[in-house]
Amino acid sequence: MGKLLGALKDPEPSLSPIYCVDELPPKEREELERLAGPADRMRTVVDSDLLSSGQYGRCRLIVCDRTLFVEENGERGERIPLADVSSTCCRDFVGNGLLEVRTRDGRRHEVIRYSKTTSESFQEISEQINRTLSLSDEEVSAQEEEVAKTSGPKEAKGTYRCPNCGYPLGYATDACPKCTSKRLIMLRLMRLTRAHMHLAIIGIVLAIVFTLASLGPGYLVKQLIDKALKPVGEPNLSVAARGWRLFVIGWILLGLLGVRMITAHFRIKIMGTLGVRIVADLRRKLYRTLQRLSLSYYDREHTGRIMSRVLSDTASVQRFVTGGLQQLVVHSLKVVGIAVVLFVMNWRLAALALLPIPVVVVLGKKFSRRFRLIFRSVRRKFATLSASLSETISGMRVVKSFAQEDREIGFFESKLGEVNDARLAAVRAKAKFSPAVTFMMGVGTIAVWYVGGGQVLGEALTLGTLILFISYMQQFYNPVQQLINLTEAFQESATAAERVFNIMDMPSEVADHDNACQLEQVRGCLELEHVSFSYDEGNPVLKDITLTIRSGEMIGLVGQTGSGKSTLVSLICRFYDATKGRIVLDGTDLRDIQTRSLRQNIGMVLQDSFLFAGTIKENIAYGRPEATEAEIIRAAKAANAHDFIMNLPDGYDSEVGERGVMLSGGEKQRVSIARAILKDPAILILDEATSAVDTATEASIQEAMDRLVCGRTTIAIAHRLSTLRNSDRLLVMDNGEIIEEGTHEELVHKPDGVYAELCRIQASFASDVLAVI
């Protein structure tokens, strides 16, 4: 009991699972001191959420002055004197980790287990202990290597959490959806409307007029009945007079109808225009944002998702602004107006009429929530369906070559089935809800007829007033229902708007700071100083690279896939910023240079020579649209592309097709080389295509490359022996580090050299091929 009370009264433990012993409540401290023994003083406590048995539970690692031990369920595990400890390390597995302590007698002790949630704190404590043990750097890295061999696969760190509310975000730069209220989003959307405020105001005014014109007929019908058809309190009125009144009222009704029609016409036009303009603004801003976002955003988001943001989320916002907003105004006005009128006329009947309303509202809210969930599920499933469809279509080559068409059909059908099931669930829910509401409202109407009828019979109420009542009642229920539906639409477009704003708010990670300078007269001298980089924490792709590239030098990067070659090149182009260290161009840190200016001075010929849909001329001149025809032809000639281009019927004006589909691989390569030649950059990045082309094309591409590279600082991710031989210097990379450096001649003769080995393999392969010929 005391323990329970104690637990209740305990202050909230600090968010960090590592804490000083002093922060413990006294009772716990006493218990732990008992376990520690009299000879020792406790220092640090680290909480874990996983027991040694693998059950969830709390246990703790206690580090004292002289020993360390683990406390589990009030009992002490093995106690290890710190003097005996040679090192500690954390071994990571999937879903959990272990803290291991090595003692001087060579034994290894698995001290405590922890789940991924607390793994950071155990890393930290392990480092702390190692520091106090004064382990040297070599010992530490040697140990790390060993540990890595016996650990499980490394996984990236989990999620980042919103600093405000602790909500787990997908990525550090995401805005927290919990912290941004839906109201704020709508306000922001309204601000976007500001530019078109006049349209919005006119639209609302028209909505008001429309509403009034819709309510008018009800009253006129009352007058019609009470003054013309069955006059009350005027027994001597002649038929002619009544006929005249009928006539007048008829015309007024017609007039009102006309007013309604005209206001509706203009209202639809204006609100429609407003919606189209707002969405156009939104899409424009969104596209601009997309262009300035850094590459890491594109790395982690699917193209399909980005496209759906720009196209369908904005459409959802448009639908709301065009339709939803004006409906909100119209229906609210109607509801309020009618309720007031009804109560003024006959409060007893009004109360009866409005009785079903609360019931309808409650039912409506319940069902609307359910609808939303079902709808969300439908949307999710549909998104999965379309994503897999787009994937299959773009990967059709693979599907066909592995003859998996039937399997793909099976997948599609099962996903389609899920979408249909979800849609049917929505249909079923609606089938329950709508008729039930209609029933309730029907009940209200009948009640009014009954009671009101009684009043008419008793001459307490005119027939006309009763009819007016009924007709207004009918007009009342509909807007109420629509308003309930609107909250749904509101939620949906608020979510869509949120996603759109999320993107617009994203900071570009590789942003220019205010004093970034422009480059002039680039010599192309690059220096990398202790550069390290990881795409996500915990997985370094580049480790402490230091390198100098002289102006005009050609560097060949060699290494297996994953050794970090492409990453190094991406950092030079500043697609990402180095996590540690810096890169300097002609004496200026890359981060102090305007990104635009930097990239204007770097040319790239990549493996996948991406060409935009457009003419060959436009593609070659992509980096320099002001280039003259003569310059374009010169560049194409240098790239050995002019001849095949002239063989096309439209010459340089030929369309290249989406992604250059009209051209062969070798032709695309040469167009992209021409593009780089025309740009004439000081620094060139080459990522050689590994795919083979026929020897004739290969030779002409090689020649084109040679012309391109001449005199420029070039960094080539090289595969061809010829490129390697031509390089001024070769850098052999492995696992994020440069392991060999030198010219081809030096390295190929190095005994036990990695490069030498690679060459032997390639040469033997080549010779096999030659033998066949």
Next chain:
Amino acid sequence: MADDDSFIPAPDVRFSRDADGRVVMIQGNDTRMIGNLLSAFPLTRPGRMVSVRDEEGQEIGVLDDIRGLDPDSLSILREELERSYFMPRITDILDIREEHRVVTWEVVTDRGERKFEVRSVRQNVRRMGRRRLVIKDVDGNRYEVRDWMGLPALAQKLIQIYL
């Protein structure tokens, strides 16, 4: 880098036809038989950057601008370029009809009346600039509409859907 010798400045050369009507290029004291004259930018710069090829199909050089030639040479070149890239201009549209995604055009061109079929409108009706269209029919023939807004009213209406 390709040197500028591959470009031929127009004032430096003359063109004429020999007895058989084949084109001959005279540059200084040099006379060469010409096999082919092709425009490098036939749609956007028809008279500029003309690739001059010998009878083997090898490019001798690129003529920078035919307007720099003397009148006789200019007319010869115009004739040759028209032959190597034949594209009549549509002056009026009589009818455009679509059936099963093949569009049949009945037009009046500066070479006479013509009827042709076009498939895959998206690929084969190219917009070049705001008012210009280049149409390719199923056989590979090409037609040009210089300024669709300058066409007669009915023609404009017919063509609007295909813009």
